[in-house]
Amino acid sequence: MPNKILTITKREYFSRIKTKGFWISTILMPVLMVAWMVLPSLILSKSKGGLHLAVVDETGRLGEGLVAAVDDLVNHPELQVVIDLEMVSPTPDLPALYESLDQRIRDEEIDAWLALTEEGVEKNVLEYHGRSVSNILTLESLERMVSRLVRQDRLVAAGYDPEVVADLTQGVDFETIRVSDKGNEADAGWGNLALAIGLFTLLYMAIIIYGNMVMHGVLEEKSNRVVEVMVSSVTPFQLMAGKLLGIGAASLTQLSIWIGSAALITAPGLVAALSLVPADVALPQLSLVVVGHFFLLFLLGYTLYSSFYALIGAAFNNPQEAQQLASFGMVLLIAPWLVFMPILNDPDSTLAVTMSLIPFFTPLIMMLRIAVKMPPAWQIALGYVLTLGLDILMVWVCARVYRVGILMYGKRPTLREILRWARYS
Numbered sequence: 314m315p316n317k318i319l320t321i322t323k324r325e326y327f328s329r330i331k332t333k334g335f336w337i338s339t340i341l342m343p344v345l346m347v348a349w350m351v352l353p354s355l356i357l358s359k360s361k362g363g364l365h366l367a368v369v370d371e372t373g374r375l376g377e378g379l380v381a382a383v384d385d386l387v388n389h390p391e392l393q394v395v396i397d398l399e400m401v402s403p404t405p406d407l408p409a410l411y412e413s414l415d416q417r418i419r420d421e422e423i424d425a426w427l428a429l430t431e432e433g434v435e436k437n438v439l440e441y442h443g444r445s446v447s448n449i450l451t452l453e454s455l456e457r458m459v460s461r462l463v464r465q466d467r468l469v470a471a472g473y474d475p476e477v478v479a480d481l482t483q484g485v486d487f488e489t490i491r492v493s494d495k496g497n498e499a500d501a502g503w504g505n506l507a508l509a510i511g512l513f514t515l516l517y518m519a520i521i522i523y524g525n526m527v528m529h530g531v532l533e534e535k536s537n538r539v540v541e542v543m544v545s546s547v548t549p550f551q552l553m554a555g556k557l558l559g560i561g562a563a564s565l566t567q568l569s570i571w572i573g574s575a576a577l578i579t580a581p582g583l584v585a586a587l588s589l590v591p592a593d594v595a596l597p598q599l600s601l602v603v604v605g606h607f608f609l610l611f612l613l614g615y616t617l618y619s620s621f622y623a624l625i626g627a628a629f630n631n632p633q634e635a636q637q638l639a640s641f642g643m644v645l646l647i648a649p650w651l652v653f654m655p656i657l658n659d660p661d662s663t664l665a666v667t668m669s670l671i672p673f674f675t676p677l678i679m680m681l682r683i684a685v686k687m688p689p690a691w692q693i694a695l696g697y698v699l700t701l702g703l704d705i706l707m708v709w710v711c712a713r714v715y716r717v718g719i720l721m722y723g724k725r726p727t728l729r730e731i732l733r734w735a736r737y738s
Contacts, residue, residue: 317547318555325530325559330566339567343574364451365397367414367426371407375429375462376400382458396455399423411442418444427455434463509657509684512603513649515571516611516680521646523564524618528635530556531626535719549716553627557619557708564615565608572604606683606693613697614676616704618642620711627711627718628734634725649677660685670696672703710735 329335370376383398404410414426425443433439439459446452465475534543543552621642629635649668656665660682669678669688675696682688717734718726726734 317551318558321547321552321555322558322562325556326562329526329560329563335563335567339570342571346574363395363397363424364448364455365399365424366455367399367401367417367423369401369403369407369410369414369426369428371403371428371430372434372466374466375434375459378462378465379429379458382462396451401426415442418442427459429459434466437463506657506685509681512607512684513653513677513681515568516607516614517646517649517677519564519568519611520614520618520676521643523560523615524622524642525639527556527560527619528622528626528639529632530560531623531719532629532632532635535626536631549719550712552719553623553712553715557616557623560619561612561615564611568608568611572607602687603683607680609697610676610680613700613704617672617676617700617707618646620704620707624711624714624718624731627715628721628726628731629718630725638728645673646677649674649681652678653681656681657685660688666692670699672696672700675700 368376368379370379380398380400383396401410401414411426411428414423417423418425421444424445425441428440430439441452468475468478547555622639625635625638629638652664652668655662656668656678659665665678665682666688668674669682669692671678679688679693679696683693713735714731718731
């Protein structure tokens with residue numbers, strides 16, 4: 314029996330890793346990772362928002378400060394806004410002036426105009442006309458500058474020194490220190506959260522992709538009647554076990570390449586970052602312990618859901634028939650996303666502990682908890698044991714249904730018939 318299972322495993326494994334699609338997706342993922350890391354910064358650096366702005370200063374006070382603020386903005390090339398300021402003197406006939414500025418916008422002489430009025434400052438609403446009002450980044454920078462100028466003007470009018478007030482009202486930042494058995498260390502903050510989200514998402518995608526691959530593989534062999542030839546030489550259980558092991562090995566190969574590529578891609582960036590950030594700032598680290606848990610949890614989740622999808626593939630005749638029952642597995646996989654943020658915020662809460670010990674949710678929830686904060690060893694061990702027990706039960710039930718359903722054609726079976734196959738086969 315082991316020789317036959319090994320033969321089927323090799324067939325499933327090599328038939329997938331030798332395809333162009335496998336290697337295209339394997340190579341494409343690291344490329345997308347690089348693009349996700351590099352392209353946003355590159356695009357922002359090459360696409361600074363520009364604005365030719367005419368300003369009518371009716372207050373006689375704010376315009377000078379706005380000119381200075383825009384000059385400071387130009388002297389900071391890392392900011393993604395370029396404002397070309399044009400000061401327009403107010404006239405007695407302001408409506409006519411504003412209409413002429415609107416016409417200049419239509420003639421594409423300027424991009425926008427802004428009116429600094431006493432009434433607008435009092436009501437905290439200033440009138441802005443522009444050819445486009447979807448330039449959110451530029452408008453946000455402009456609003457911050459004008460708001461700061463208005464605050465300073467009000468403080469001066471009330472007899473306060475704006476610089477002293479700014480120092481007195483300056484906010485504080487927390488220097489977060491993670492306390493663990495290994496000692497105290499600076500926490501990477503958002504970096505650790507991004508790492509946890511990335512591992513959670515990758516595990517979720519891997520279980521879905523490879524679980525569905527098992528289902529479609531069974532359905533394809535069944536529809537082509539290839540399975541009838543194969544079961545003449547091997548038992549249905551051997552066929553199912555070989556398929557699960559072969560596709561599982563292919564998935565581990567692909568995941569290993571992705572994780573290895575991530576290490577290679579981030580290593581140069583890590584070295585460069587270490588030379589730029591202060592010594593007391595910690596960067597997120599992907600430890601070997603976390604990587605080990607990732608692969609173990611993937612194997613538990615893959616076995617659970619792929620055996621379920623293999624059952625569906627054996628019981629039905631085509632993907633359309635199988636989709637209804639397959640959606641049940643999707644519901645179980647989507648459920649962790651519904652509690653994603655509460656668990657990310659408090660990985661030791663009752664909700665987090667309870668859901669991480671429910672075998673259907675353990676792979677995803679436990680991975681999220683481990684990435685954010687390592688749970689107690691007994692919780693990890695209990696989650697592994699419970700999930701492994703459900704895996705064994707699912708494979709046993711799947712094997713019994715697989716034995717009957719793989720050779721059944723024609724009428725779509727009902728759920729009661731599938732349960733009867735599992736009970737009496």
